[in-house]
Amino acid sequence: MYSLILDLYALMLRLFAPFSKKANRMLKGEKQTFTILKKKREVNASYIWFHAASLSEFEQERPLIERIKKEKPEYKILLTFFSFSGYETQKYYAWADIICYLPLDTNHNVVRFLNGAEPTMAFFIQPDFCFNYLDELAFRNIPVFSISSIFHRKQFLFRWYGKSYLNILRSYTYFFVQNEESHIILTEKEFNNVIVNGNTRFDRVFEIYEQKKHLPLIDEFLNKSETHKSCTLIAGNTYPKDENLILPYFDQHPEMKLIIVPHTINKSRLRNLQYKINRPCLLYSQATKSNIGGCDCLIIDWYGLLPSIYRYGNAAYIGGGFHSCTHNILEAAAYGIPVLFGPNYQRSHEACDILTAGGGMTALDAAEFSRIMDALLIYSHWQQEIGEKAGKFVAENRGATETIYSYLYQSEYIK
Template identity: 45%
Template structure:
């Protein structure tokens, strides 16, 4: 794998960043690690896993200031976005999982304990941590019967799971699956993402341009539909609907904000005044019909201004973060590829989330929300209550860890 990344880095910018970062990791540790300090190590594959671990990082930093925080990433999409995160003392890539890399890394920093977020199972690092009697915890992990650990041919690889001191899993099924392969030290705590979205809600920004766009104080205010992390298959559905329905305003925060994709979105919109966020002023945005968010970092705050949310990705590899929308007490719509996303399944179950398959199913829902205000608000409350009811995983984890 290491050779593959080295060769691939010659042709791929993302792999090049990863390769360079991994080569620098041990040097960074040797320069920055304080010999007499105690480090708590958090490892996250990418940005999403970091957000799951973040409530734990910040709670430990607040309640146990005697520890320093080491944060590592595998993917550039996590490291490049959070390399200046102030909640950690050292941030670096984690070198590829070879015996040599693991030994060098763990000689450079001798953590007091380690937290691996969700699906991170690094065979050599975990075995060396176990050999050195360093507690290591799996946080917000979730398991399914079709994973290799639970197949007869995956029993050898499944031994890596026995390196963990304790699992903090999201649901009872995960605990039962682990128990079937002889792992009994698992605690059901839920998902720390629920804590994180409540933190994000608390710290949300006021966005004057968006406030001017939605114009909540107007007597004839139109309802606002927010599409977050949308892809072209999502946009083709909801824009066909809104081209024929003028009684909504639209905020579109696409997953990809390259010029080609933005031009595609514009080509799908008919007979509406459209403005891009980076080009808007308070004078020009007020009477626009569609606001396109052509920059990153605003989506979690933008959901606050919506009446109905749509979360993209469900017609591709999988939906994005539905909790960031649900926490604002509004119905959340998404596409059919949601079966492996526990939070989406939970929203469907309580009546705060809705699966759409095509323009017809989308139209039926939106017509109902438009015509029945009470129904829309009830569904929104169910979504928000769902998030609130599952918060608290961070405290449950920390109450089961010796710090």
């Protein structure tokens, strides 16, 4: 079944490649991987392989990559991506020595990739189900670690039909899981190589918070205005259903400014978004110091800026809650601002926890979104109180990266 799914995916990718820029680049990128390895891999060097299926997963691996390179610069880093957005955003990432797409998880690709890469160890996130890669890594006695993992009982791995796939997870040398529930589930299945150490994403977002990256055009956008704006809402990773809540409210409140970062960035999506906004708006790529002061809404059409943009907000709305699941809430929470999101947040461990901590709120519909925003605009002390709880939530959950590095060093995987 797994092989059949891979074959169908490969077929669909080839069919869509002539019509999709993203599919075409992914297909070409996978083919180029073997050439990249042959040209760039240094003979006799020790490579640590980090795989990130997406940009979000890369942000979880990044603190560990940089800690290893700072402490042990003799190690080389091989970084692979599966997603188009992840690779395109980070293909010039300075801390990695080789960056490429990960070829599809077929037996032929796996053997060819590992022959070319020759990693001394490998890291995956939450965990990645590249079963053929895992099987071959185990066969070659290459240590492989799962970091920031979350498991739940409804996963197919723990159903009767997932038993064979569960056994492949025994290829992992060690699991660094985010919560006690994941630990219990794995130990019930006789996995003894598990430790609860939290989420490395907390370390990464706190690092971004401390950097406080300066974006001159955003400063101009907020400082230049014909009238004083009392509140700036940052709407990140939004889908059309999220915008159906945000934009009507924004249109009715001239005291607000809005910075919106759609989850998907392409010409059609941006054009439709601009059409729905009834106040002066501008694309970030078209903004200059001379024209940005005349708009009330700024649409970010560049990947990678969102984590640094949250610092400019009085509150944040995180998209995805009317789609499959709420996206990353921690990037906003780190700046000590209230975090709002839609009703489909249950699959986000961090979203559930920030609600418990009192630093986040969920809006089931437009009416509830309006009530929450009204309260944030009117009661500044309430806005500050919720924001402080959000910031505290992030600050108190740091430290996962240090736990992983200490284990690797003490166990002599890193020497």
